[in-house]
Amino acid sequence: MKKLNIALIALIIGSLVYVCWRGETLAIFSWFERIGLASYVESLRNCSRWLAVYLPNWLLFSLPNALWLFSGILIFDSIWGSNQSAGKVFWVSVFLIIAVGAEVAQGLRLLSGTFDWQDMVLMLFASFCAVLVIAYLREKERSQKSWIV
């Protein structure tokens, strides 16, 4: 459950970056309008506007995607458990192919958006961090079990 909690926190942080500081032409804003949350989102954006000038570009434009990838890997690992299995490898691979493929497709102009090496580097870093977190939590769990035995 710890992994799932970390994944959810990372997803929430990434989503907040989009909601607070990204342009309102994103699809998510038309969704908010449809479900009647537009006024709340507008208030949140007004409250956080002052912070935008202090945030670097990589945080505004690349970090949310990296956090999304980080969360996804943790979510699939928590679904499939600690042990290696074909199912876990399959789903993590599918997710990685979608994440990296979408960025490459932007570069090839098959998808709307802009290809950015910064996105790729941060995605690589996020994957590495996810593997580290998984390994750390697994080791912690193992040492707790051996302590109980």
Added chain:
Amino acid sequence: MDRLSGALKHTISLLAIICLIAMAAGSTESGDGKSKTSSNSSSSKQWFQGGNLHNATVAQWKSATYQNKLATASDWLAATKWKGHLISHADFDRIKVKAQMLVNAVDKVVAGKEMDQLGSMKVNEISASIVTMSNDLGP
């Protein structure tokens, strides 16, 4: 989670990937998002439209709305450092951040006490100085 059957894990994984893709879809440009050049026909006003403080005085700038300042600042940037760089939707997100920085910078300058005596000074002169001297307002 470890005790769930394989089929259930596959189902949950499928749902998880659908949710994650939906989240990613939310972060893409919506179909009705228009570029600065092509949005003149749009009935809903974009953040960069409607700025009319280009020749305003300091006093007029001080009493203007934030939206008006932001749209005006985006026009100044689009005509100078960002000329030829507004290609994709993502570029409009980027220029918005820079326009916010420019608005804040101009606000700081005109907030000075000495500016009270210079209420008739044109704000575009202040803006031009800031844009020229800054190294972080470009693309």
